[in-house]
Amino acid sequence: MDFAPEGPMAIPMWVNGRAYLSVGDRFFNVVNPVSGEAVRRVPLCGAAEAAEAVTAAQAAQPQWAAMGMPARRVCIQALADGLERYRGHFAKLLQQDLGLADEAATAEVDAAVAALRSDLVGQAGFVSGVFGLVVGAERPLSRFAAAIAPLLLAGGTLTVKPSPQAPSAVFALCELSSRCDWPGGVLNLVQGDKDAIDGLCRAGIERLLFTGEAGLGAQVVALADAAGIACDLLG
Numbered sequence: 001m002d003f004a005p006e007g008p009m010a011i012p013m014w015v016n017g018r019a020y021l022s023v024g025d026r027f028f029n030v031v032n033p034v035s036g037e038a039v040r041r042v043p044l045c046g047a048a049e050a051a052e053a054v055t056a057a058q059a060a061q062p063q064w065a066a067m068g069m070p071a072r073r074v075c076i077q078a079l080a081d082g083l084e085r086y087r088g089h090f091a092k093l094l095q096q097d098l099g100l101a102d103e104a105a106t107a108e109v110d111a112a113v114a115a116l117r118s119d120l121v122g123q124a125g126f127v128s129g130v131f132g133l134v135v136g137a138e139r140p141l142s143r144f145a146a147a148i149a150p151l152l153l154a155g156g157t158l159t160v161k162p163s164p165q166a167p168s169a170v171f172a173l174c175e176l177s178s179r180c181d182w183p184g185g186v187l188n189l190v191q192g193d194k195d196a197i198d199g200l201c202r203a204g205i206e207r208l209l210f211t212g213e214a215g216l217g218a219q220v221v222a223l224a225d226a227a228g229i230a231c232d233l234l235g
Contacts, residue, residue, distance in 0.1 A: 056159075
């Protein structure tokens with residue numbers, strides 16, 4: 001996703017440090033709730049795409065863990081610096097997806113920067129491993145940042161599935177990690193709905209995490225339970 005005044009219409013997956021195009025035939029139009037305009041389009045992925053993303057996270061995890069916490073902290077702080085530098089761009093993405101006012105969108109970006117700059121390792125019980133993360137549509141960027149900061153600091157790698165209603169800022173932050181010289185595969189993204197969540201659960205992740213609305217959280221837990229995967233609700 002180019003960091004330019006007008007972003008592209010289509011948002012792909014993000015796997016192993018690069019954009020990954022799905023060959024599926026189902027898509028979701030991201031509609032600005034204020035204007036009614038379709039501002040983005042994302043693929044609705046399934047098991048095959050989820051497996052590609054999780055495989056990348058599994059391959060990257062040993063190297064990421066071996067880097068040591070100080071080196072991982074440098075990577076995360078660089079991402080926070082980059083997010084702050086592109087503050088206006090990320091605020092615009094949130095405005096386009098969610099119809100937020102300028103002040104609310106900027107506050108959401110600032111909260112995400114603060115989350116990345118916090119030192120929360122160990123406080124959420126994270127250990128090194130390979131995780132899946134589902135993010136709801138409410139406060140998608142700050143919740144994403146707050147969820148990944150302790151996990152990444154602890155040496156974990158992950159695949160995130162953002163809400164198809166608000167995918168743009170989460171995808172842009174994954175892409176920004178590559179501009180901060182992160183190893184490929186540490187942070188991956190798969191677009192989609194329930195099929196993508198089920199695919200993550202069956203692709204070899206160690207735990208599934210959810211951050212977002214309570215009603216959606218119950219559905220995510222049910223999908224994880226059906227696949228025999230533990231699921232943590234982060235709020």
